[in-house]
Amino acid sequence: MIEYSGQPHYLVAVDCIVFGFDGEHLKILLVKRGLEPEINKWSLMGGFVGPDESPDDAANRVLKKMTGLEGVYLEQMQIYGEPKRDPIERTLSVGYFALIDIHKYEEQLNDDYEAEWFLINDRPKLIFDHNEMVADARKKLRYKAALHPILFEMLPKKFTIPQLHILFEEVNDTEIDTRNFSRKISSTGLLIKLAEKDRSGSKKGAFYFKLDKKKYAANAQAFLNLMPNLKV
Amino acid sequence: MIEYSGQPHYLVAVDCIVFGFDGEHLKILLVKRGLEPEINKWSLMGGFVGPDESPDDAANRVLKKMTGLEGVYLEQMQIYGEPKRDPIERTLSVGYFALIDIHKYEEQLNDDYEAEWFLINDRPKLIFDHNEMVADARKKLRYKAALHPILFEMLPKKFTIPQLHILFEEVNDTEIDTRNFSRKISSTGLLIKLAEKDRSGSKKGAFYFKLDKKKYAANAQAFLNLMPNLKV
DNA sequence: TTATTAATTGTCGTTTTGACAATTAATAAT
DNA sequence: ATTATTAATTGTCAAAACGACAATTAATAA
Numbered sequence: 001m002i003e004y005s006g007q008p009h010y011l012v013a014v015d016c017i018v019f020g021f022d023g024e025h026l027k028i029l030l031v032k033r034g035l036e037p038e039i040n041k042w043s044l045m046g047g048f049v050g051p052d053e054s055p056d057d058a059a060n061r062v063l064k065k066m067t068g069l070e071g072v073y074l075e076q077m078q079i080y081g082e083p084k085r086d087p088i089e090r091t092l093s094v095g096y097f098a099l100i101d102i103h104k105y106e107e108q109l110n111d112d113y114e115a116e117w118f119l120i121n122d123r124p125k126l127i128f129d130h131n132e133m134v135a136d137a138r139k140k141l142r143y144k145a146a147l148h149p150i151l152f153e154m155l156p157k158k159f160t161i162p163q164l165h166i167l168f169e170e171v172n173d174t175e176i177d178t179r180n181f182s183r184k185i186s187s188t189g190l191l192i193k194l195a196e197k198d199r200s201g202s203k204k205g206a207f208y209f210k211l212d213k214k215k216y217a218a219n220a221q222a223f224l225n226l227m228p229n230l231k232v
Numbered sequence: 233m234i235e236y237s238g239q240p241h242y243l244v245a246v247d248c249i250v251f252g253f254d255g256e257h258l259k260i261l262l263v264k265r266g267l268e269p270e271i272n273k274w275s276l277m278g279g280f281v282g283p284d285e286s287p288d289d290a291a292n293r294v295l296k297k298m299t300g301l302e303g304v305y306l307e308q309m310q311i312y313g314e315p316k317r318d319p320i321e322r323t324l325s326v327g328y329f330a331l332i333d334i335h336k337y338e339e340q341l342n343d344d345y346e347a348e349w350f351l352i353n354d355r356p357k358l359i360f361d362h363n364e365m366v367a368d369a370r371k372k373l374r375y376k377a378a379l380h381p382i383l384f385e386m387l388p389k390k391f392t393i394p395q396l397h398i399l400f401e402e403v404n405d406t407e408i409d410t411r412n413f414s415r416k417i418s419s420t421g422l423l424i425k426l427a428e429k430d431r432s433g434s435k436k437g438a439f440y441f442k443l444d445k446k447k448y449a450a451n452a453q454a455f456l457n458l459m460p461n462l463k464v
Numbered sequence: 465t466t467a468t469t470a471a472t473t474g475t476c477g478t479t480t481t482g483a484c485a486a487t488t489a490a491t492a493a494t
Numbered sequence: 495a496t497t498a499t500t501a502a503t504t505g506t507c508a509a510a511a512c513g514a515c516a517a518t519t520a521a522t523a524a
Contacts, residue, residue, distance in 0.1 A: 009241035203522040435491040
């Protein structure tokens with residue numbers, strides 16, 4: 001068999017920044033690393049890319065293994081490839097960010113892996129360059145969410161406008177006028193109002209909405225301007 | 233030395249989609265592949281990631297080697313990692329797109345490498361998954377250029393609004409109203425009008441402009457809405 | 465019955481957008 | 495020298511979007 005002679009070979013891994021929303025704050029899912037070095041330290045969930053899978057496949061596999069979830073929103077971020085980033089041997093890692101419904105996860109919790117949710121603003125120090133990855137993922141999430149309706153991925157099927165509002169504020173770390181927000185979200189035409197109300201949060205109660213999946217699919221690539229003062 | 237035992241190792245490469253603009257059309261720079269398999273077939277310029285460099289470093293090195301240019305606009309696109317994408321042995325490739333001033337390149341042309349500019353819409357079939365990479369790069373270029381002032385990177389230091397206008401139309405494959413375009417570009421405040429005129433294109437002549445580099449740097453991350461009908 | 469609270473709908477002046485017209489500065493033709 | 499021609503530039507205006515802010519509504523608690 002022919003080979004590209006003399007070229008160096010490296011390990012290739014994937015690391016996933018898993019975002020969730022508990023109704024109040026943005027969270028990320030971390031695991032305790034299971035191998036040396038830095039064993040038992042907090043890290044992103046990751047794994048090596050196997051011989052018969054693409055990095056995308058690997059990310060989905062890792063996510064399935066550690067959360068039990070399939071078909072989650074997963075997006076390739078960038079590659080991390082500094083020569084010395086892994087002290088043992090050279091490993092390039094493809095960073096992904098994932099958006100999941102935090103409640104869905106709790107149901108399917110897999111206790112084999114020590115996974116835990118942390119507030120994005122109060123998380124432990126992570127191994128290697130994982131801290132940088134989280135910072136990058138957060139930026140990318142903001143960027144993407146300002147233009148595309150992806151934050152729904154972190155909410156249950158039925159959700160209220162106030163819930164969505166808090167989520168947007170959390171992701172963007174800013175206050176958004178409640179009244180203008182409702183109007184903007186409504187104008188996207190992506191939501192279908194349900195008859196049912198959520199009475200847990202207030203006396204009046206807030207109507208539940210669900211995604212119009214057809215329109216959502218059609219608008220996944222469209223530019224939407226979902227944030228005020230988008231133009232600096 | 234400790235190793236991650238039993239994990240497979242792969243080759244890691246970079247491939248660059250180099251965009252240029254000749255005043256009329258969008259072009260890409262291709263090279264004739266110098267090694268087996270598919271030797272002498274047209275391909276993107278690429279190379280393996282060396283042991284002491286990051287993928288970003290490698291992309292810059294390849295670009296320098298094949299075009300003579302340094303400090304060009306280079307952006308990581310995504311990783312291509314299907315197991316069978318390279319028939320010889322498994323190679324993952326990080327795709328980059330680059331924007332260069334086509335005239336700058338001509339000056340520094342390096343004849344050691346058989347590089348040639350092709351119209352983006354009339355290019356030869358490329359090896360492996362390079363055709364897919366070009367398609368992806370084009371999409372990404374459109375996306376990015378709709379929001380951020382990056383197309384200037386393909387123009388000379390002095391350029392006219394009509395030149396910029398044609399470039400925008402080329403990249404987006406659409407017609408843009410000349411009058412609204414000038415106004416929008418002016419309103420960004422990124423351009424400085426020069427006293428000199430370009431008289432080659434018309435009787436009246438068009439004023440030259442140059443970038444306000446300070447404002448350009450400040451707006452590199454800002455959202456600008458540079459395309460009409462951005463919202464679908 | 466009233467006070468309270470949060471959700472929802474409404475108002476309005478300003479800015480942006482995009483379709484379209486008029487003017488201007490040069491050269492080429494008469 | 496005057497006029498026609500051409501492309502660059504500036505201008506107009508109605509519709510839509512934006513964003514600051516107020517009023518109303520539907521429930522519960524006092």
